[in-house]
Amino acid sequence: MLNIQNFLKTYNNHKILEIENLQIPEGIHWFKGINGSGKSTLFRSIAGIIPFKGNILFNNTDCRKEVVAYRLLVNLSEAEPLYPDYLSGYDLLSFMAEAKKARDGQLKKLADSLGVSQYWKSPIGTYSSGMQKKISLLSAFLGSPKLIMLDEPLITIDDRSVQIVYELVKDYYEKQGVSFLLSSHQDFRFERLAIKNIYLVQNQTVTQQ
Amino acid sequence: MKSLIRILNLTIIKEYYRQNAVFIFAVMMFAFGFLRAVEHITIIKHALKYPSILGFFFLAWALHGLKVTLFTLRLLESKQNEFLYHARLFPPLKRFCAFCLLQLSLIQLTFLYSLAMIKFGIEEGKLLEIGYIIGFNVVLIVVGALIYEYRIQRPNAEQVRSKPIQKLFAQFRTPPYLFFVRYLFSKQPVLLLLTKLFCCLILLGICNLYPTDDYDERLLALGGLFVAAGHTVFCQQYFIFENKFMLITKNLPLSDSQRLVHYLLAYFLLLLPEIIVLARNLPDTVSYLFIVFLMLFVLSMIFLNHHVQYINNISHDAFMQRLFFTGILFLVLIMFKIPVILMALINFSIAAFVFKKHYFLSDFNP
The missing domain is CATH 1.20.190 (Delta-Endotoxin; domain 1)
Incomplete structure (x- = not known):
């Protein structure tokens, strides 16, 4: 499914992460690591939003060479999203839904289930961190992705929303065959999700546990 | 203390x-x-x-x-x-x-x-x-x-x-090419006002200067060059805005042409005051077609300036030096009567090339 080869990410000549070869099969996978270990950097690289050296392919679709096709398949929800505070959540999500070619009604359905539609017409500047996080989580489920990365999906959101996220992950995996990469330094509830592999992000590389 | x-x-x-x-x-x-x-x-x-x-x-x-x-x-x-x-x-x-x-x-x-x-x-x-x-x-x-x-x-x-204007905007859906325009209105209103004032005054001055002597269209082209230079700060703000708040758009399956059109529309809207000033104060001997060519030239300069922001590892000093020498180069080209529409087409082509080569490789180092 996901193939990472000769991956190297540096910031100002300081090595953050180096992966010689990593093959991730289909399924739900958990990336563990302490703060600053490089989980978010890895997810952002796989999403194609930050530059890196090496190759990342999803089902043989190259992150750099097939820009549009790759991004239709791979979605990301960031750990600590930062959006323009003068826009509304609806502005942003409508744009993302259109770009991701979301089905009619998908956005509204997801917004209703996560409770986002109650506040999404207000400017983002009025949102709490949990409300912003839900905008980010929702955006990752838009379109018809085959891989969804949720970076620290459980932080800042309330218990009810945590349950809904679990249900969405389970539903997308079981009914649509969508794979997930989840990052967290907290333990997930294994009984709720069929975690296939656990990967440890430490010492500037990724190893399977 | x-x-x-x-x-x-x-x-x-x-x-x-x-x-x-x-x-x-x-x-x-x-x-x-x-x-x-x-x-x-x-x-x-x-x-x-x-x-x-x-x-x-x-x-x-x-x-x-x-x-x-x-x-x-x-x-x-x-x-x-x-x-x-x-x-x-x-x-x-x-x-x-x-x-x-x-x-x-x-x-x-x-x-x-x-x-x-x-x-x-x-x-x-x-x-x-x-x-x-x-x-x-x-x-x-x-x-x-x-x-x-x-x-x-x-x-x-x-x-x-309270923010009544923002509340009013929130009633309508904002198209993506307006995200940055609204950023300027919301976060940099004085910068927006001063830049527009500076550029409009330059065009106004040049349009009024034109009939006083035996000038040709090169004078207006020079005015366009100054207007484009005045927008440098917008290009830098756009780069900061994208990387700080809209980095996720790099994960969106938008084609190169869709992304380029968004930038073009945003800058075109920002240039509307200058277009109006130029159209209303155009000297009698200058055709309206020239205004179109001139504004395309200005837009192309800004467009090029925007996309060179994506090139990594250029210090601020080096960037300013390059900007200065590019300005001199265009000044010379204008003085040698190179048609502005030709320069505009070349600028658009270079900008699209730079975008294609550097957009997904660009790193943000605040």
């Missing part, structure tokens, strides 16, 4: 000068590039003689004061600077003095010019005018400090000002 001044210096003053380096550079180029020292002295002497001219100076200083005050308020509103509200724990007098120093540091651009005016005022024996100048600077500093004091006592931004 030293610690408070130090933290204000690091968080606000340095940030202001870092973010506004291009603005200050443009003002310096405009003020000292066009006008020689002897002309400045003449203007200052006239200002000291005629209160109406002095009033224009005060108006410009007040606008600049407003710009720096709004910038500081914006930084105070940002989440990463919330710790600055601890300033309230300092004694009121010390805090007020620190805010006065903060404001004085931010208005250096106009303050230093006022010192030159005071020098000539002393030579001319214009004591009353000197008093006005000193008094106005004191007002600028004290009013700024009072506004910061008022703000620091109210940590919750919503208590201070």
Whole structure:
């Protein structure tokens, strides 16, 4: 499914992460690591939003060479999203839904289930961190992705929303065959999700546990 | 008090000068590039003689004061600077003095010019005018400090000002090409106003100068070049805006042409005031087709300037040098009567090439 080869990410000549070869099969996978270990950097690289050296392919679709096709398949929800505070959540999500070619009604359905539609017409500047996080989580489920990365999906959101996220992950995996990469330094509830592999992000590389 | 001044210096003053380096550079180029020292002295002497001219100076200083005050308020509103509200724990007098120093540091651009005016005022024996100048600077500093004091006592931004315009916008869906335009209206209103004012005045001046002598369309093209240069700061703001708030768009399955069209539409909308000014003041002998070509040339210059921001590892100094020499190159091309539409097409092509090559490789190092 996901193939990472000769991956190297540096910031100002300081090595953050180096992966010689990593093959991730289909399924739900958990990336563990302490703060600053490089989980978010890895997810952002796989999403194609930050530059890196090496190759990342999803089902043989190259992150750099097939820009549009790759991004239709791979979605990301960031750990600590930062959006323009003068826009509304609806502005942003409508744009993302259109770009991701979301089905009619998908956005509204997801917004209703996560409770986002109650506040999404207000400017983002009025949102709490949990409300912003839900905008980010929702955006990752838009379109018809085959891989969804949720970076620290459980932080800042309330218990009810945590349950809904679990249900969405389970539903997308079981009914649509969508794979997930989840990052967290907290333990997930294994009984709720069929975690296939656990990967440890430490010492500037990724190893399977 | 030293610690408070130090933290204000690091968080606000340095940030202001870092973010506004291009603005200050443009003002310096405009003020000292066009006008020689002897002309400045003449203007200052006239200002000291005629209160109406002095009033224009005060108006410009007040606008600049407003710009720096709004910038500081914006930084105070940002989440990463919330710790600055601890300033309230300092004694009121010390805090007020620190805010006065903060404001004085931010208005250096106009303050230093006022010192030159005071020098000539002393030579001319214009004591009353000197008093006005000193008094106005004191007002600028004290009013700024009072506004910061008022703000620091109210940590919750919503208590201070409601945002009716933003609430109105929230009723409608904003198309993506307006995201950055709204960013300028919301976060950089003074920058937007001053840039538009600067560019429109240049075009107005050139359109009025055109019929006074045997000029040809090259004069208008030079005006277009200055207008494009004036938008450099917008290009830099766009790059910062994208990387800070909209990085996720790089994960969206948009084609290169869709992304390029978004940028083109955003900059085209920002150029509307200049298009209107040019259309309304066009000299009789110049065709409307030339306006179209000229605005395409301006748009292409801005477009190119926008996309070179994606090239990694170019320091600010190196960027400014390249910008300057590119400006000289285009000036020479204009003087050699190279058609503006040809230059526009070349600029668009280079911009698209740079985008294709560097967009997904660009790194943001604030």
